[in-house]
Amino acid sequence: MIQDIAPHVYDNAFAVRRTPQEGDLLILCREGELLLRKEQAAAPAAWPEEDGTLSFPAVQDIPDVRAFWRECREQDQAEQDAGDEQTEPRGGDRAENGFYRMGGVTLVYLFCIDRVAFYGADGGSRDRIAGALAGEYGWVPSRKLRNAQPNVLAYAGVTALQLARWREEHHFCGKCGEKMRPSETERAYVCPSCGLAVYPKISPAVIVAVIDRRKEEPRILLTKYAGRTYANYALIAGFAEIGETIEDTVHREVMEEVGLHVKNLRFYKSQPWSFSDSLLMGFYCELDGSSQIHLQAEELALGEWKTREEMPVRSSDISLTSEMMERFRQGLV
Ligand SMILES: [Zn+2]
Structure with missing residues (x-):
């Protein structure tokens, strides 16, 4: 899944906020788009140690940052020459918590993955950086991250996107x-x-695989959502409402979307799904009562029972939905 980045380690501890350094990366977001290297916009990104090319700009690519660092060095040198002790740490004024003013731009600390820190920038700073890098980098819709490699950068990108949306x-x-x-x-x-x-903003939501085990061949309920470009099979899904437990959400969503009762809920896994600011919780459960589907027309275009043999083989492995469907197809549930 998109968050499975091992052996890389995601660290979003608030205490870990550090001054931008050479080699740190910048993820700029604008209305559901990210700034990516142009020739890689449709092709795989690369993690630094793999071949040295980066999909996201590095901090040192920003002209303002280079100029700022140069000034800092010159200032340090001047102080050293004058015999003064260095008073300010070089490399960035801490304007406000986690925000670093570096010359004409302000960077905001996001998180670390391994020893690489990721930064964002908002408003005027973002536009100024994007303008300066326009020759090499361009705005790309965030959905590109669904198929981008390596997974670690796709995950960093979509996580940065959620944080940017929240700041904005x-x-x-x-x-x-x-x-x-x-x-x-x-x-x-x-x-x-x-x-x-x-x-x-993190919205809890459920992904529900309803299984009917009363026939010789167990069947799973697959759906297709109405009015979406995403035309693959999906599972029942929906956001938790105020005042209900996540188990209540499972029962309510299944009833609303397909008119079925379920029992024996088993939690499988959760997944941060930053594309929609959600935290998905996957449940397997069993049909309780009639298998007659009553589709909620505004939500679903299709709801069908499928045996393991009738299941499509999934091409994507980034989503919890895909993993849960694939486990059923392989006979693991
Ligand atoms: Zn107020």
């Missing part, structure tokens, strides 16, 4: 309208006027 939606307090500030103690925005704290 919280410039101002939703309660009193004041400009929000990044928290000093956690990944949050805090209103300096009324104290409202806003955390990254």
